[in-house]
Amino acid sequence: MNAIEARNLSKCYRLQGSVAPTMFGKLARMFRQEPPRLLWAMDNLSFDIRKGETIGVIGPNGAGKSSLLSLIAKTTAPTSGSVAANGRVSSLLELGAGFHSELTGRENIFLNGAILGIPKATLVKRFDGIVDFAGIREFLDMPVKFYSSGMYIRLGFSIAVEMDPDILLIDEVLAVGDTAFQIKCLARIRDFQRRGKTLVFVSHALQTVEEFCDRVFLIHKGKLVCEGKPAEVIFKYLKEYMGEGGGIHAVEYGSRDVEITGVRFLDPSGAETGAFTMGGGPLTVEIAYNARKRIDRPVFGFAVKTGNGFFVYGSNTQISGFNIDRVEGQGKIRLKINPLTLMQGNFFLSLSVHSWDHSVQYHRLEDWYPFVVKNSTQEQGIFRLSFGWEIEST
Amino acid sequence: MNIFSDIIAHRELLANLVMRNLKSRYKDSVLGFLWSILTPLFMAFIYLVFLRILARGIPMEEILIGVFAWQYTAQCIFNGLTCITDNGNLVKKVYFPRMILPLATTISNLVNFLLTLLVQFVLVAVLLGAHGQHISVFAFALPAVIVFHFVFCFGIVLFLSCANVYFRDLEHLVNVLVTALFFMTPAMYSFSMVEQIASACHFPVLAELYMLNPIAVVITAYRALILPGSAFPLTAGVAGGLVIAVIFVFAAYSLFQKLQKNFSDMF
Numbered sequence: 001m002n003a004i005e006a007r008n009l010s011k012c013y014r015l016q017g018s019v020a021p022t023m024f025g026k027l028a029r030m031f032r033q034e035p036p037r038l039l040w041a042m043d044n045l046s047f048d049i050r051k052g053e054t055i056g057v058i059g060p061n062g063a064g065k066s067s068l069l070s071l072i073a074k075t076t077a078p079t080s081g082s083v084a085a086n087g088r089v090s091s092l093l094e095l096g097a098g099f100h101s102e103l104t105g106r107e108n109i110f111l112n113g114a115i116l117g118i119p120k121a122t123l124v125k126r127f128d129g130i131v132d133f134a135g136i137r138e139f140l141d142m143p144v145k146f147y148s149s150g151m152y153i154r155l156g157f158s159i160a161v162e163m164d165p166d167i168l169l170i171d172e173v174l175a176v177g178d179t180a181f182q183i184k185c186l187a188r189i190r191d192f193q194r195r196g197k198t199l200v201f202v203s204h205a206l207q208t209v210e211e212f213c214d215r216v217f218l219i220h221k222g223k224l225v226c227e228g229k230p231a232e233v234i235f236k237y238l239k240e241y242m243g244e245g246g247g248i249h250a251v252e253y254g255s256r257d258v259e260i261t262g263v264r265f266l267d268p269s270g271a272e273t274g275a276f277t278m279g280g281g282p283l284t285v286e287i288a289y290n291a292r293k294r295i296d297r298p299v300f301g302f303a304v305k306t307g308n309g310f311f312v313y314g315s316n317t318q319i320s321g322f323n324i325d326r327v328e329g330q331g332k333i334r335l336k337i338n339p340l341t342l343m344q345g346n347f348f349l350s351l352s353v354h355s356w357d358h359s360v361q362y363h364r365l366e367d368w369y370p371f372v373v374k375n376s377t378q379e380q381g382i383f384r385l386s387f388g389w390e391i392e393s394t
Numbered sequence: 395m396n397i398f399s400d401i402i403a404h405r406e407l408l409a410n411l412v413m414r415n416l417k418s419r420y421k422d423s424v425l426g427f428l429w430s431i432l433t434p435l436f437m438a439f440i441y442l443v444f445l446r447i448l449a450r451g452i453p454m455e456e457i458l459i460g461v462f463a464w465q466y467t468a469q470c471i472f473n474g475l476t477c478i479t480d481n482g483n484l485v486k487k488v489y490f491p492r493m494i495l496p497l498a499t500t501i502s503n504l505v506n507f508l509l510t511l512l513v514q515f516v517l518v519a520v521l522l523g524a525h526g527q528h529i530s531v532f533a534f535a536l537p538a539v540i541v542f543h544f545v546f547c548f549g550i551v552l553f554l555s556c557a558n559v560y561f562r563d564l565e566h567l568v569n570v571l572v573t574a575l576f577f578m579t580p581a582m583y584s585f586s587m588v589e590q591i592a593s594a595c596h597f598p599v600l601a602e603l604y605m606l607n608p609i610a611v612v613i614t615a616y617r618a619l620i621l622p623g624s625a626f627p628l629t630a631g632v633a634g635g636l637v638i639a640v641i642f643v644f645a646a647y648s649l650f651q652k653l654q655k656n657f658s659d660m661f
Binding site: 089 | 404406407409410413417418485486487489490562564567656658659660
């Protein structure tokens with residue numbers, strides 16, 4: 001059975017600038033006869049989401065991801081086409097939306113609960129749990145306008161997790177809050193999945209999408225570009241919309257005497273992918289090159305940076321003692337990372353070919369190739385350290 | 395889904411929003427609820443003095459009834475105007491029948507009105523008792539007028555709340571119109587005064603036209619039911635006022651239903 005069905009779903013917004021609509025503004029526009037500027041946030045989408053599925057929605061900023069959730073949640077109406085949700089829909093959009101600043105924490109629990117469609121009986125029963133998780137017991141009878149922003153978010157979240165809809169929509173909530181908050185949030189998502197609920201979530205945290213989703217929708221300029229298995233869609237997204245010159249810091253330069261003509265990320269079975277698992281391996285990067293003339297003793301190098309530009313690791317064939325006598329014409333060089341000790345995150349791979357004495361850069365591609373790593377353990381960090389424990393009691 | 399079953403499904407939200415409105419109204423001031431009694435009382439006193447100066451003797455009890463009923467209407471107008479725009483964040487983020495917001499505003503003002511009505515009853519009884527009179531036995535029929543008044547106010551709130559979404563500067567226009575409406579409504583004077591003026595200038599149809607204002611009908615009905623010896627004019631004008639009220643509420647309802655789909659795009 002389908003939980004959500006969309007048919008030729010389209011949504012067009014009229015752009016009216018930043019000012020609020022007024023009577024004078026309307027009159028002024030009538031006289032100027034300006035054609036309204038239109039933005040198609042959603043352009044003819046059709047899809048089915050089966051009951052119990054977890055769907056990830058990814059895409060560049062402004063692709064229409066949030067509009068899609070609003071349409072499913074019925075907070076906004078489609079311009080044409082239809083979307084039907086089978087069951088009760090709740091959305092975890094903005095925590096604490098609907099809090100009333102003059103009311104106390106206690107009163108807001110019931111008000112916000114009612115807004116989110118949580119039955120009063122549930123709120124009464126779970127009241128202590130909500131208060132304790134938010135850690136606001138001593139501030140319970142204080143107006144929420146005196147709360148710190150952390151308390152505000154925690155209270156909003158601890159109310160929101162009591163929602164028990166058939167379909168839950170989540171928009172980037174996982175991006176806020178500290179680690180403890182995120183772990184609790186993810187645990188809640190797992191719990192939802194176990195109970196056969198349908199989930200749709202928008203996220204830029206690709207590793208979370210990869211980890212949780214059964215299927216992923218890639219949206220770009222209001223169109224459903226592709227959908228399918230998380231690893232494949234994420235790979236396509238990284239390759240076509242984020243990386244390959246689209247990366248934030250991406251630069252390319254060099255004399256091109258030796259040119260890197262193609263790069264493929266291969267999983268252990270040899271299939272091309274963009275998503276790997278920490279501890280798994282080998283991660284193989286197959287680099288195709290073309291040397292226009294004979295180059296003696298070239299050096300191939302690589303570097304890894306996190307999605308926000310933090311330099312993680314770098315090395316080359318010279319440092320590793322993998323000496324290449326010469327290259328001429330086309331060929332391939334394979335970089336094998338085994339085991340993969342990077343921890344969960346988005347990464348960018350830089351590649352380079354230069355001369356033995358570093359005096360000539362043949363071809364350099366900085367932050368060019370994105371890939372994703374997901375965790376297989378509960379460890380935290382960027383890089384996995386090799387370690388052991390010892391204990392001694394005296 | 396039918397709008398009634400939709401609202402019933404969200405009755406807990408409605409109850410919570412009504413409580414929120416009432417709590418936030420009373421919470422910020424020490425006098426709290428007392429202000430909603432004192433404001434119309436002060437107003438009634440001012441009108442009384444003002445009218446005495448103009449040598450128009452209007453009994454205090456008539457002014458009290460008129461001003462309290464007007465107060466409910468005016469508060470619905472001003473709170474109703476912003477009841478969607480003030481909750482823009484909510485409208486944008488969460489789905490619920492949008493009609494809940496104007497309904498909660500009209501209901502919370504009704505609760506406030508009913509409470510002030512209790513005080514008003516005591517005051518009117520005392521004032522009537524001073525010249526040996528009692529509250530009319532017809533007062534038991536008041537709920538019918540209150541229901542009618544409520545439905546008409548709901549219509550006003552529906553209309554203004556969705557108009558304000560599209561024209562955020564409506565407030566200025568409404569300020570002027572409310573003042574005009576106040577003088578066209580028998581709040582600080584009585585309908586019999588209007589009749590006198592109409593016949594004095596040999597233009598009796600003026601009294602009929604005057605009653606086309608549904609609030610004039612409502613306030614006159616309150617007075618007729620509470621005060622002994624005050625008759626309700628069963629005229630064509632009153633019938634017209636009732637019909638206009640019904641048409642207005644239906645028009646406001648269908649306008650709201652038509653526009654509410656796009657509310658979230660306006661924030």
